[in-house]
Amino acid sequence: EAQVTQNPRYLITVTGKKLTVTCSQNMNHEYMSWYRQDPGLGLRQIYYSMNVEVTDKGDVPEGYKVSRKEKRNFPLILESPSPNQTSLYFCASSFHRGDTEAFFGQGTRLTVV
């Protein structure tokens, strides 16, 4: 089954404790990205990757890091989480062509206390 898998689904952590949210896709997609969803602000892109070892900032990259060492994986790293990073996070993937469908993971609910 074609899917984007995120882990964990739920996470509660303390301020400053480094964490990683994993994302994996099995569709051989070149393009992967991370979004956060906040009430009243909608979905905003954090980082994206056009292919292995190619990453770039989206609209709200501050406080986040990513890496793309393999085509299927695109982890989101919070080196020093803060309460304003409490949010619902989504990983998405698609082929690089602009006319293709985007697939989303099930989301990760992160709470930073």
Add this chain to the structure above:
Amino acid sequence: KQEVTQIPAALSVPEGENLVLNCSFTDSAIYNLQWFRQDPGKGLTSLLLIQSSQREQTSGRLNASLDKSSGRSTLYIAASQPGDSATYLCAVRPRSGSARQLTFGSGTQLTVLP
């Protein structure tokens, strides 16, 4: 900058009604428009993808239309059911820029009453 607006923000209808959700966007230079469904606290499920060259797409009781020149799309749901209750999001993929990022509307929260 592309902006996507969805009206209404919330909608409540009795079971069995046909309904229309609206989505408008400001920049017509898009590759496609995608409609998603989101259940509370859950992920995004893709419902329909309409390419910029297409006028409509159908899947079961769902029909999505696209008028790129006027910057509008509608999602028609026939014979609504309580299980259709969810938030519906539309998103456009712009032709400009390398980010390929989807620009989302803020969603329409649909409640179908039994």
